[in-house]
Amino acid sequence: MRLLDRSARAGSPLTRLVLGRLLLLPVLLAVVTLVMFVLAQQTPFDPVLAALGERALTMDGPTLEAMRDRAGDTGAVQQWAAWWGNALQGDLGVSSSQRAPVATVIAQRLPWTLGLMAVSLVLAVAGGVLVGGLAGTRPGSWADRVAGGGLLSVQAAPPFWTGLVAVWVFAVWLGWLPTGGATSPDTDAVEPFDVLRHAVLPVLVLALSQLPWFGLVVRDATRDALAGLPVRAGWARGIPTSRLLRQHAVRPALLPLVTVVGVRVPELITGAVLVETVFSWPGVASATVDSALRLDFSLLAALTVLTTVIVVLGNLAADVAYRVVDPRVGQRDG
């Protein structure tokens, strides 16, 4: 009876959650881009180019200048509307810094960023669980102190600095790995082993920058679980200590991690921006910095929209996963 009741109701809050977020997303995107277009009026940025879409690619200088003069009078809101009109038809405009349609730039660069982020995330979570679990199951021990201090220090180290140190040690001093890029300059083809060699440092540095957070979350949750009644009850039942620690202390601590992963997407993107810049990784994150430095409004606008979408979807995935994994959420108190 209880089970039946639950499954009947389970759909509705979840659906409401998903629908709510998906409805919020366009509003958020509209507001963010509108603010960008309005602010850009007073700056050296050229939103007109963005509003023109890919037509700008086929125009010569004087025509463009004329268009710019005419468009300059139309105001930010019209430009914004024109940009969205084009964007919804797949035309994201021309990137002035990359000299190519924005859509092409993103299509080429996005896989590099997603790959970097995905592998780093997996490594960071695995490492965080390992370190946090080890420290959390031995509260107050030297392992706990070392792990705690180490995690805090790593967290306090900016990823761009860790990256530079890694470049100096492994690329310059030891000469084991390349200093940057994703492929060797002398080859045009993308060879898996070559990419792997180039990816080692960026992936490890990004993973290291995200690891402390997961580690500290797991450590605290493990400590809490360890102090709770279930562990004592398990001990009194005669469960061997190592199993007790793994199953009854660390495992409950992994549940909060599920939400944490999704919530960390913005931090992961922040880390990716810095790591891609340090290692000249050809992803979208370093392109964001490029577009900002080189006054490339079309690209910056498109990348901001892309980032927002990724983050919102990441948060949503985390919330959904949490509800699916933990049946307790959303049942207590309605």
Next chain:
Amino acid sequence: MAEGWREVADARSRPWDRPRVRATGARGVWWGALLAVVVVVLLLGAGVGTQRADFSQAFLPPSAEHPFGTDQAGRDLLARSLAGARVSLLVGLVAALVSSVVGVVVGGLAGSLASRGGGVVDGVLMRLVDAVNALPHLVLGIVIVALLGPSLSSVILSVALTHWTTTARIVRAELLALQHVGFVEAAVGAGAGRWWVLSRHLLAHVAGRVLLATVLMVPHAIMHESALSFLGLGLPDDQASLGTIIEQSRTAVLAGHWWPAVLPGLLLVALSLAVFALAERLRPVSRGRA
């Protein structure tokens, strides 16, 4: 203890009963405060005049004369790093203060309206918090600085505009939670009005939390600023922060000169850790325990 007491032989082998990490007492607070004062005085007192360029002295490794070595223009890196740390700390403090003010206003408004018919305002403000949180702060910061042009004020603005949400959430949650705490209900039951409860009970509690959140935000703000500066979107060379100095060392690292990158970075880590440590010492104080 009287006769016959003993400790159970295997008592210390329980997995949950290892020695607890000792809570820091009142003395810890003073050590933390002292540490912070030393850091600030050191940074404010560091000389700026020693940053003379002398290209014949470029890239000298660390020595007794130049403990941090010299940079590409032959400037002493220790003096330059201390000056940079001062800029970083200043930006961090101001940005943390500004975002706390914004956070207290938004959170206070939302929290005090949520319980009395102002649910709509609360809802809108909290969606705004969600929206700002939904954006990666660095990307948002990049956009803000890119649009406003790199300068000290736009960096501070970019940090403040992205970091106020934490404080807003804390203040709102605290106000809502305190509404049903025993001593507030007791005051209400004894006939207290909103102003009485706010001025005599709530303010002191929220203030402690806000202070802690503000201090904790300083390292975040420093990180944010140094990241922007590292990306070339932060402070110009004459106002160099630690991020700027590390950015300028990138090519030097490739040439094997490690010190212009490593040592200022260590100073940055130390600065963040010192502020973290101060915040840890403040934590019990913020909960009303000396």
Next chain:
Amino acid sequence: MSEGYAAGPVEGLRVEGLGVALPDGRGGHHTVLEQVDLRVPRGRLVVLLGPSGAGKSTLLSALLGLLPGGSLVRGHGWWEEEGAGRPLDLVDPGAPARARVRGRVAAWLPQAPQGALTPVLTVGHHLTEKARVHVPVSQVPTTVGEAMRRHDVDPAWRRRLPSQLSGGQAQRVSNALALLGDPGLVLADEPTTGLDRPRATAAADGLAALAHDEGRAVLVVTHDLRLAEQVADTVVELDDGRSTGGDVPVPEVIARARTATHRLAPHATTAQRLAVVTTPRSADGVEPRPQAPARPLHPAGRAQPRPQAPPSQHVPDGPGLTALDLTLRRGRGTLVRSGVTLQVTPDRTTGLMAPSGAGKTTLLRTLALLHAPSAGQVRLDGRPVRGTGYAVPPAVRRRVAFVPQDPRQGVDPRWTVGRSLLEPARLAGRPADDTTVARLLDRVGLAPELASRRPDEVSGGQLQRVVLARALALDADYLLLDEPTSMVDAATARAVVRAVHEHQHTTGCGVLVASHDEELLRTWCDVVVEW
């Protein structure tokens, strides 16, 4: 070691001169158990009776090896088994012996079975895990199946998480888990907490069967006199860290305990009016509970049962604080109870008896004008009160005083005790100074020096009385007490009851006491309403 082992070998548990001192967190120790002696032979059920905070759970922890690190012990808890050679000290067996006996000798039935299961592991996982410890891998499935059958665990629950079990289901799972591997000693901690009478009876019978039918040694610690009366072969009382009464017949110990509690009662004569009203639950959508028949309780010392108040909820319009057909919801809308009607009458003490979780606190907060009912009315002297909290005029709010269960949150942690006690007078615009504070503290039996301390510098029992003193300072017409004695020792409980009684005597206020403690209500209140 074997010097203490003088008496002839009786199979079972023999606790001798056991003392336990727990670390107080400041480097010292406070003694919880002074001297406990008791015997639990196999096949017998022994009840250890004592008020909350008497150290009953500490005794179980000591026998299970669950004392916190840094605790000190003395004496022994011998476990004797036929053919096992020397008896084994469960309290301090030494590390190698502990590894051998952990989970094999003693089964622990914790007070809250649901909270003792690991939330992310299924029922099946828990059972299999323990079976692996006790039997060879090949026998694990049959052992688990057998345990589930014996304790009425539905095979469908195997895949459920603890949070997906009801309280009763969790209880059965917990029993199956604890008794898997056939331990000879069963240690049950407050097995009837949170259960209504029929379920409590069933739980007690289950424990009795473990002793009488299965031949285990069963030790039950509780403050529930009825449970002791119902199933105990022997009752041992625990007071002030010492055990007494192991060799006295059960009825005698029970009677003595009852009289001792009775001393709490401020006015045995007014108990003439004692009656019990059982409110039927007009539940819509609520899991139906087995309903105890309305019946009078038998106050000690009187043979005649009281005439029963009519369960029809007739509410007079006269003076009183009245709940009229309330529907109570908690937090985000969970239905707690509907159709609640109850009156607190001036100069009388009304008791509300209900197991924990039944919604006592929600009702009291509603009556204290702090929580809005989702239907129904709160009436003050016949006139409905509109709104809650700030919306109610201050003068009306002051007429009802509420003492919450947990005193720790009851006073501002930043304020001194004195300042907290002055707040009601200040708010009412009455003159008040240090002598007012001293008088208030004196009324609840506390020293005036306490006024300058902060809440974290006084004990929980003292704080409970401070919170009460502040409520008394309101001079309210109605005083609502939520489980006033559940978190304090016997002495504090007596002081609380005395202070409330004296206050009622001078002011004629109406008092409502909500508690799950039947004995307390029976001896204190004029009318007891049972949920």
